[in-house]
Amino acid sequence: MQQKKMKCALIQLEFRCYPNPYTDKYLKKMQMVIPKTRAQKMKDIEKHLKSHDLWDKETTVVPEVNFDLPKLYGSNIDEHFKIIAEKQCAGYRKKADILTTGSLPYKPQTWAETQGWTRYNADGSTTRVEFPDEDSLVFDVEVLVPESDMPVLATAASPNHWYSWCNQHLIKSDAQGFFKMTPDELIPLDMDQGGWKEKVVVGHNVGFDRSFVKEQYLIKGPKTRFMDTMSMHIAVSGFTGSQRMLWNAKKTGSKSKSILELEERNKRLNKLPVFEWMEDGAPNNLSDVYQHYCQGAPLDKEVREVFLEGTTYELGLNIQNLMSYCADDVIATHQVFQILWPLFQERFPHPVTLAGMLQMGSSYLPLNANWNRYLETAEEIYNNKQSERERMLIKIANDACSLLEGNRYKEDPWLWDLDWSIQNLRIKKTPLSAKKKAKSDKVKVKYLGPMVQHLSPCGRMTRQN
Template identity: 50%
Template structure:
């Protein structure tokens, strides 16, 4: 439970708990190298263990104790799987001198190392958490590079912020590429703002190739790759989704040097009270007021009879003590108060650099408000993270994983382009295959063959008739039409031979056919019909004809996410055709099943289930997989999942819900 989220006492209890624990262990390494030995160490199950040399160094010579009943149980388990007595290969013994160990065992060794590694960053985090943040500037400097704002409101141009701990946020004008546009940083004593050259200096064009000079310096001067004095300092940068901001920091692209580490409030939130993928869907439904959807989920679990560990899904208290990962919802969860205003973000997403210049003060204030919100969230999260993840190695691992990088050359760009091209080609091939399946399925409309298809029998096969306007015809026009019709067109199957003299002097037959076709133009309705003569489900997959260049004929709207796709692909579950109903969701049809008949189902009109075809599909599956086919006792008619009575019709069985 997160009942301590807003507890004021928790801030003062944060404590450098790991700093004080270092007195429990000695930082002086002990040398306990084992004597060299060539004897193979084996356990009672004849499994090779660590060599004596490594075992003595790691476990300080302590030998494990084996209980007789545990050994016998292990032997029985191996015999059950026919593994007992098997010959195993023996690896050569390893004689390796390990680094000297701290503490008395492995746990103490890594705990001490992590505490030693974490100490400067934990001190910086605690300083930032307990600090009284100065007032935010009312006006921001329109100047390239970093500007520092003191407690009294004075501003001063600096090379970079020098404090040990910072809360940091970067904004990017997406229309201008991947170059940082502006940034705001906050320390326990000062506020900072940064502006790029591309924002301040108006040029006709800028290079698309970024250099280190385009990035944000946090430890070095503009034209330098070394810090003042030549010594890199341990510093901590806090941000929400800070890995995004890290990509715009100049020193992070230097292969050696920087000792800056990052703490991500989004990652802290996920460790404290994050959501699983399924919970995220329910949380979003709850936020949007879709209580009906939540009720359907509970009904599905009840009918599916699935066993779930933990408390029942009757209580929705967890919805109020967690949130999704964006800053606005995380801030509302841990801090509360007025919701964050995120409207200005759209200027960075959809606007141009001219729009950013026009709204500079407003956008800089927006960036600063995000920094302030991130600090408040961090203040509440840090004690909770220490409580839930107390081991110092967890903190050390998070810091190290936050500064990983992948050195690349021009091959990386080519790899990305090739991967994108291959992906797009596969997408086109997949869509073409699905369109072909949809076109082939339309052929089942002839002679109502779809009624015997195990997958497509319940689709909307209604056909829209072709509409023709009735045009009044005068007697004179009628006589002219009859005259034209009287001139018969030659039969294409017979060889007419050379034309006669009358045919040569008369009108051309092909011209008569074209004129006859033109005469029917007036019978077309003013509003063009959408694919008359095709079934409803197919028309839904096709775009309506338009003059736009993007229009193309065929079922080009089809995708893997549509419910009709598994049916067109003929998917099965252990040989049973997949089936979808609005009431139950996805399931599969089992021929001859009656034990899962739902008594409350009511008879209704609908398509008749092709039970024989479904049984044939399962029979073929059993033959292909050499699986025994069950004998069905088809004595009485039963209700099918479509609501109609049919002899020994297939029964619907629920699957765990999955989206198609």
């Protein structure tokens, strides 16, 4: 009897945590439950194990695991990870702070059309350099999409100097275009001068820019770490897939099928659409992110069409404008980072978050055909898992839909409050074109045999005389 009271008390506690209008019905049922005997419980256990072919099977005894735990930093496990993460990212945090406290120099009015890196000094002079020797940089790369995957130009800036980089094929007057990428075509950002030093490079979708950095393909590469303003924005004020769809529809005034379905659902549930969240976020592209955080005018992206549809010759004619366009993206990224970096630290203050972000942004970039094989294998496994997941979801959905019969869903503690209203589906019949209809008629005549001479306009068959 005491066990029965305890069980009823647990049920009452469960329904207080998960309220349900059918709680009374469940409680009355549970009050009639008679506790099972030990023999009955054993039978249930045996039945369950037999259903999975586990009954009366010998198991492998795993030996005890015995190893020495590493030294614990701090007084508990929380302090342990904080101290380790802080050691990993403290230097990079200071270098990132340099970009938020300092401003960039004025953008050069004229860009040097020389191969490799050029540094722009405060007195207006320029200096050829092997790489930007800075601890903190904002970086952007441009690619001529129609002709090659190689970088054609890049700009970078620090609180001390501006830098520009040009591909050799863009500068040589006899260049006929771009060819197969080699390490010499990549952009150097650092050099081993008796040891690599820590460096922070900031960019928007910086993983794309990093793929063109020469040292990032070394197995024992530099200590450069990349910070992505797009990833930080997604974590602080990003949109989900459905939110992005609604944002685009609201901006363009679109009435797509998805929007109409959402409005119809809100109407059935007597809900009003709420769009205040749109003011607290933005899509991921640099122009929208810049407008969201800096309240600035939209970035001019018209010049970008040269990179998307132009040729090497057109690029050479517009190199000054294209360099300025690339530099404007650097300026916009820097201004976004100045606002976003403090917000990111406030939202995610634990040093493990920053350490993890820096580490994930420095993964090894593969070189040979094994990468393509890996992609194909990963895609195949993903598709298999996706199909399996879809089959499972279809089964779950069908099981849930079966509860509609007899209103049995009302007894389910998880599904009772969903929208179970039924809509009449209208199936629109698409009329056949004249060519398809003639082909269909020929098929019918062929397979219905000599008894059919022709089909009337109304689809009735006329018997042959």
